[in-house]
Amino acid sequence: MSRYLTYQRVSDLPKLVGKEVELRGWIADKTDKGRLYFLRFRDGSGFCQCVVFQPNVTPETFAAVREVTQESSVVLRGIVRQDARAPGGYEVDVREFRILQRAQGYPITPKEHGVEFLLEHRHLWLRSPRQHAIMRVRAAVIRAICDFLDSRGFVRIDAPILTASACEGTTTLFELEYFDLGKAYLSQSGQLYAEAAAMAHGRVYTLGPTFRAERSKTRRHLTEFWMVEPEAAFFDLEDDMDLAEDLVEYIVRYVLEHCEAELHTLGRDVRKLERVRRPFHRISYTEAVEIIRRKGVKLHRKLPDGGEVLEDFPWGEDFGAPQEEAIMEEFEKPCIIHRYPAAVKAFYMKRDPDNPELALAMDMLAPEGGGEIIGGSQREDDYDTLLQRLHEHNLPVEAFQWYLDLRRYGSVPHSGFGLGIERTVKWITGAQHIREVIPFPRMLYRIVP
RNA sequence: UCCACGGUAGCUCAACGGUCAGAGCACCUGGCUGUUAACCAGGGGGUUGUGGGUUCGAAUCCCACCCGUGGAGCCA
Numbered sequence: 027m028s029r030y031l032t033y034q035r036v037s038d039l040p041k042l043v044g045k046e047v048e049l050r051g052w053i054a055d056k057t058d059k060g061r062l063y064f065l066r067f068r069d070g071s072g073f074c075q076c077v078v079f080q081p082n083v084t085p086e087t088f089a090a091v092r093e094v095t096q097e098s099s100v101v102l103r104g105i106v107r108q109d110a111r112a113p114g115g116y117e118v119d120v121r122e123f124r125i126l127q128r129a130q131g132y133p134i135t136p137k138e139h140g141v142e143f144l145l146e147h148r149h150l151w152l153r154s155p156r157q158h159a160i161m162r163v164r165a166a167v168i169r170a171i172c173d174f175l176d177s178r179g180f181v182r183i184d185a186p187i188l189t190a191s192a193c194e195g196t197t198t199l200f201e202l203e204y205f206d207l208g209k210a211y212l213s214q215s216g217q218l219y220a221e222a223a224a225m226a227h228g229r230v231y232t233l234g235p236t237f238r239a240e241r242s243k244t245r246r247h248l249t250e251f252w253m254v255e256p257e258a259a260f261f262d263l264e265d266d267m268d269l270a271e272d273l274v275e276y277i278v279r280y281v282l283e284h285c286e287a288e289l290h291t292l293g294r295d296v297r298k299l300e301r302v303r304r305p306f307h308r309i310s311y312t313e314a315v316e317i318i319r320r321k322g323v324k325l326h327r328k329l330p331d332g333g334e335v336l337e338d339f340p341w342g343e344d345f346g347a348p349q350e351e352a353i354m355e356e357f358e359k360p361c362i363i364h365r366y367p368a369a370v371k372a373f374y375m376k377r378d379p380d381n382p383e384l385a386l387a388m389d390m391l392a393p394e395g396g397g398e399i400i401g402g403s404q405r406e407d408d409y410d411t412l413l414q415r416l417h418e419h420n421l422p423v424e425a426f427q428w429y430l431d432l433r434r435y436g437s438v439p440h441s442g443f444g445l446g447i448e449r450t451v452k453w454i455t456g457a458q459h460i461r462e463v464i465p466f467p468r469m470l471y472r473i474v475p
Numbered sequence: 476u477c478c479a480c481g482g483u484a485g486c487u488c489a490a491c492g493g494u495c496a497g498a499g500c501a502c503c504u505g506g507c508u509g510u511u512a513a514c515c516a517g518g519g520g521g522u523u524g525u526g527g528g529u530u531c532g533a534a535u536c537c538c539a540c541c542c543g544u545g546g547a548g549c550c551a
Contacts, residue, residue: 059514060507079508096501111509130502131485136512137500138487142543198549215551240549241476253551326547346548389551401551446551471543 036072039116042106047118049076050101052153053094055136063091067102067118072287073155075117076102087123096135097153099126141459148466149475159288160463163281164451166288168233170280171254171445174273175231180256183223185216185232190425200239200249212237217442218374218429220257221405224440225432231256243470244347245459246397248448250468257442263386263404266441267362270390270400271306273445274360278302281454294456298358298394307361311384314353314363315341323352344370350398354391360399364388373415375403388443396453402443409433 034047051069058064061080066073078091094100104120133143134150144151151157172182188202188210204210216232223230233254240247256269278299281289289296309317324336325343339349344366354361368377368385378384390400406412412433416423423430451463461467466475 055512057510057513058507059510062508062510064510064513066511075511077509081508109509111511113511133485133501135486135501138512140487140544142482143486236551238550242547242549243544244546244548247550251551344549347546398551444551449551 036067036069036074038071039074039106039118043108043116044106046103046105046121048101048103049118051099053096053098053100054153054155055096056094065091065094065120066113067100068153068158072114074114075112076104076120077112077117078120078123082119083121083123087121090123090125091120093128094123094125095129095132097129097132097150099129100124101126145461145467145472146475152465155291157462159285159291160451160455160457161465162288163285163292163455164447164463166281166285167277167447167451167454168252170277171233171273171447173280174276175254175256178229180229180231180258181223181227183220183227183230183232184234185213185219185255187213187235187237189213198238198240200237214238215253215444216255217257217444220255220442221440222428222432224257224259224442225436225438228260229256229258241470245461246449246452248460248464248467248469251460251464252447253444254447255442255444257440259438259440261404261441262439263364263388263441266402266404266443267308267364267388270362270388270402270443270445271304271360274306274390274399274450275302275304277450278454289455292455292457294454299454301358302360306359306390307357309361309363311363311366312341314345314349315339317353317356318345318349321352321355323348325349342367342369347397350391351395354393354395358393360390360392360396362388362390362400371403373419373421374405374412376406377411386441392449392453394453394456397449398446399449399453400443400445402441404439404441407433407437407439409437 033050034042036049036051039047049067049069051067053065054068054073055066056063063078065076065078067076078088080088083091101124102118102120103122104118106116106118108115109117132150133147134154152161176182188204189212190210199211199214202210202212214236216234216236220230220232231254234252235250236253237250239249256273258265258269261269282296282299318339323339325339327335327337345353353363364387365378365384366387368375368383371385371387375385375387378386386404388402389398391397392399406415409430412430413423416426448460448463451457452460455463457463461469
């Protein structure tokens, strides 16, 4: 047997009642009643209570238990038993106990802490039960995405992170020097590369970090975030929306099935997640504008003199946070909004043949304040039209020659979308801030640790 | 970038312009065989973000700067 399988993990304890086990991990907390110690033990797979009763152990072992501190690393042996008084229902009656390293002055106590303090200690904060649960849900979301797409014939094609040109303009790119070739940028989307790969494999997806140098300071923004971007040849906008709904439904069901304990730790109301079944809501931009007007949500327009006026929401304007919230108050399931005014959307989106003012674009908004988790579109597949759009957006045509090639050699209708991993995890976990759902958040004013 | 708010012990916070800046938690010492953020008794712990100003006297009022939080815009 492999050596790492010769000791046990907390997650296995329910199967080992009555057996002696060896556990290796850390002391999350400790309390005592004189001759009786309660240790809250964690080993990464879970948390469990370990009980040490003085008459059951040697004086050396009991001395070690007396000495152990929060977050000290330990190896212990003991007998597993079921006990209703133990959190989780199982505990270990300790017989042997050894400290590997005695921690001193661990900063994160079981009491309350402020945001700044916790972010300064993110490398340690990850150990606490809530953060532990969130990271496991995050891992499950990514697993669900790969499961879903892999099993439906999508090939994972990873896009480069260093790129020579912008996908949607250059204002929000992180810039760096690339040897003798001049400026390079950190990718803000893998989409253009996914389109190329879709012409090779039919159905593909990219999954990885993307970067936006936006000076945003909200609970929905990171400067470095992860995105999955499926792209499929021969998909029109309707196919794209169906795929997005199938994917999101699958993710939520997967998490409900595999992360019951984590959702419980997070205090998530799973009944609301259980409602996330197809069909989702699906409305056009124009219908969304009607909802906004009916609810009387105004547009705050900034004036050149620094003032601000309120006006009825005009058709043609992009939605801001207040408009999205107003729309989602109407729905308990995710909602797709499609066919936006082309003027507010990216150059590569195909126009609606029935109304050239509209782009074949779609966004999916999550309920419960989850916000925009998906943005996608059918892509412009005509060479001349795409070239014209590049000119209209003042983009450097030379840099897009390879992208134009895709319309020169066997162009087909195709569509795709990007799903923000962190926004999705934030919604599913009910986290208050996006910084909690990525291991080491990068934000406007934070890059350490 | 703009608007609002904040910075006091390791942490979370209190302190009318006026005595020696306090409390809970954490930590240390002692007590207890069932703790769940245990409880009881005792102890140590402070350059009030930085610099300047007003005042007999500033944590408190004023100015500048630094750091942070919430929101807007932009977006996934």
